[in-house]
Amino acid sequence: MRLSALVVARNEEARLPACLATLGFVDEIVVVLDRSTDASAEISRAAGAVVLEGAWALEGERRNAGIAACSGDWIIEIDADERVPPELGAEIRQLIETSAEAFHRVRIDNYVGDRLILHGWGGSFGTTLKPILFRKGAKHWRAQRVHPGLDWTGSEGARLTTHGIRHEVDRDISDMLRRLDRYSSAKAADLLDSGDIGSLGNNLRRFVSRTFKCLIGRKGYKEGGWGVLIALCAGLFPLLSHLKARLEPERHRH
Template identity: 75%
Template structure:
């Protein structure tokens, strides 16, 4: 039986500081595809010089207003049997590549979730992520053709072909999610603005009471059910941000619609 090939996909915008480490961690891939969305820094030169088992990286440049559209463009450019989709602020350790190869060789499923090890600065924070503000499992390993992103700016939805297989949890992707607390709050501001644009475009921004209830339920789920309390003040902060994300998006769409109707995709 022919060995199943694995394409690594990275979609980025102005990530020259993070791309070298990310791309180096993908050298074990059979194919490396890098999508650059309106990058004006040194990202193109970095991506063009990256290598993997299959040779030089393939670089696709363009301009996409919606995150879902640019990610689909990257998926369409991949030719491997399986695709491992990562972001510029993520690193794939060798032990995870071993698990990816094993799953790709034997799995009858359409996709698998992979463990995400989230770091704020140098601190690993395992608990409390959720509510569209972070996750500890992501469906990033999938058969080519099994995954499509929807046309949204931030955290777009997914459509799948095939079944979900067991998660890969014996090793995880290292995610440099935020540099510090200020970086986390800037991300909350950036993502809630992009979500406000999605709400306005859909013509349904929801209600204030409904989003207040979402704040309470998301905070409670992250802080209690997902163990944010185990992380002390960090877990409290992450749970608050998870709850505030939909509430802030609603308030921006409601109070400042003229500022958010044409928001572009936030930088990763």
């Protein structure tokens, strides 16, 4: 079975080298660069990657373009801030030789700086499992800017949880809050495009339910103050998105 790695990035010259260096277990690397102006293209080509450069308004569209450019029977989608340990690479190679399923979820180990945070992720602000290993033709991203939905052809197989991808999700608290600002602005644009931004009351309820779920249901309390921070960000994401679309539509409509 031929395996492709797909990396979608924008101006990631600082993190791409370390990411690409962990992908030696694949047969092909495809890097999609969205409006990049730094040395990402040169770095990718030096690593032997196929580079697709362009401009896409929607995350779903650029990821679908990358999938189409892959020639492998199987594809693993990796972000520039992720690192695949050798043990997981070997496990993936072994799995695709025998799997009869369409896709598999892979464990994600999320780091803020050098701190591994195991609990509390959720609410569109982080995850510990992602469906990133799939047969070509099985996965299609929807036309949205942030966390686009997925359409699948085929069934899900066993989850890979023995080894996890190292995800350097945020550098520090300020970086986390900047990510919340970016995500909520992109989501506000999606809401405006849909013609339905929801109600303030419903999004206040979502703030409470998501915060509670991340802190209690997903055991964020085990992480102390970090768990509280992540739970608040997860709860604020839909509320901020709604408020930006409602109060500043001219700034977020595309």
